[in-house]
Amino acid sequence: MSGKEIRRSMPLFPIGTVMQLTELTARQIRYYEEHQLISPARTDGNRRMFSLNDIDRLLEIKDLIDQGINMAGIKQLFLIKVQQQNKVETQTEKVKQELTDEQLRKLLRNELMHSGRNNRSTLRQGDMSRFFH
Amino acid sequence: MSGKEIRRSMPLFPIGTVMQLTELTARQIRYYEEHQLISPARTDGNRRMFSLNDIDRLLEIKDLIDQGINMAGIKQLFLIKVQQQNKVETQTEKVKQELTDEQLRKLLRNELMHSGRNNRSTLRQGDMSRFFH
DNA sequence: AAACCATGTTAGAAAATCTAACATATGATT
DNA sequence: AATCATATGTTAGATTTTCTAACATGGTTT
Numbered sequence: 001m002s003g004k005e006i007r008r009s010m011p012l013f014p015i016g017t018v019m020q021l022t023e024l025t026a027r028q029i030r031y032y033e034e035h036q037l038i039s040p041a042r043t044d045g046n047r048r049m050f051s052l053n054d055i056d057r058l059l060e061i062k063d064l065i066d067q068g069i070n071m072a073g074i075k076q077l078f079l080i081k082v083q084q085q086n087k088v089e090t091q092t093e094k095v096k097q098e099l100t101d102e103q104l105r106k107l108l109r110n111e112l113m114h115s116g117r118n119n120r121s122t123l124r125q126g127d128m129s130r131f132f133h
Numbered sequence: 134m135s136g137k138e139i140r141r142s143m144p145l146f147p148i149g150t151v152m153q154l155t156e157l158t159a160r161q162i163r164y165y166e167e168h169q170l171i172s173p174a175r176t177d178g179n180r181r182m183f184s185l186n187d188i189d190r191l192l193e194i195k196d197l198i199d200q201g202i203n204m205a206g207i208k209q210l211f212l213i214k215v216q217q218q219n220k221v222e223t224q225t226e227k228v229k230q231e232l233t234d235e236q237l238r239k240l241l242r243n244e245l246m247h248s249g250r251n252n253r254s255t256l257r258q259g260d261m262s263r264f265f266h
Numbered sequence: 267a268a269a270c271c272a273t274g275t276t277a278g279a280a281a282a283t284c285t286a287a288c289a290t291a292t293g294a295t296t
Numbered sequence: 297a298a299t300c301a302t303a304t305g306t307t308a309g310a311t312t313t314t315c316t317a318a319c320a321t322g323g324t325t326t
Binding site: 014025027028031043044045046047065070071 | 302303304305306311312313
């Protein structure tokens with residue numbers, strides 16, 4: 001349960017890299033943080049460090065902005081998204097409760113093979129699964 | 134053939150991030166560059182920017198150093214590695230030449246399904262496929 | 267011991283990022 | 297039309313991060 005791994009939530013990128021990757025300006029990125037659409041980590045020296053998840057989120061934000069949605073709207077959409085997510089999860093829990101051990105094993109095996117863990121979004125795209133080779 | 138993608142060769146990480154990820158000091162990283170074991174990109178402002186490939190390589194270097202191999206030895210090993218790689222590739226080429234179109238299609242299909250593109254190393258591990266979730 | 271190798275440490279300069287403030291274009295509200 | 301709010305641009309000054317270059321040092325090799 002230890003060892004060096006890169007997780008989607010690991011803060012790895014400085015704002016300059018994120019600017020390139022998202023084609024957003026530093027001003028925009030900071031503004032979205034100000035409105036709590038993202039919460040990048042900070043170094044000891046107070047520089048923002050972004051994770052892959054942060055970048056995903058920024059791409060989603062960009063998309064929604066392009067669709068004319070404002071800060072408040074985007075915040076709401078994100079809220080709804082987690083709710084949906086939670087709903088799905090408790091639903092899954094419930095189903096699992098009803099399964100026999102044998103059935104459970106099959107289900108888990110299947111779950112591991114497919115679905116890349118949670119990241120299936122309720123909204124549009126914006127995740128980076130399409131990126132890595 | 135365009136669009137924003139993250140490639141293993143894209144320079145994304147500043148040296149600070151690489152230090153964390155590899156547990157090498159800045160001094161070490163720069164020293165290895167000096168000896169041409171890596172060639173990180175530079176920003177307009179001359180700051181080093183590392184790709185996933187660079188990080189892989191640094192992890193390999195670290196490993197080889199731990200095994201007591203020196204700069205010259207590592208450089209040689211890397212040289213041999215590309216030669217091996219090239220050999221495999223021309224071999225593959227040759228084989229493909231001899232195939233019918235039908236056979237070729239099958240082979241390509243297979244190649245796409247398995248083997249994550251080139252990164253199977255001749256040496257030990259050191260690639261980051263194990264990292265991402 | 268002398269030389270060499272890999273790394274540590276330091277100093278001074280330059281680049282990247284930070285916050286805060288003010289500026290401005292666009293669209294909505296009165 | 298005048299005003300307001302929103303999202304973003306721009307600037308200034310401070311701080312952090314990274315850079316190169318030089319010198320220091322503990323092990324190895326000769």
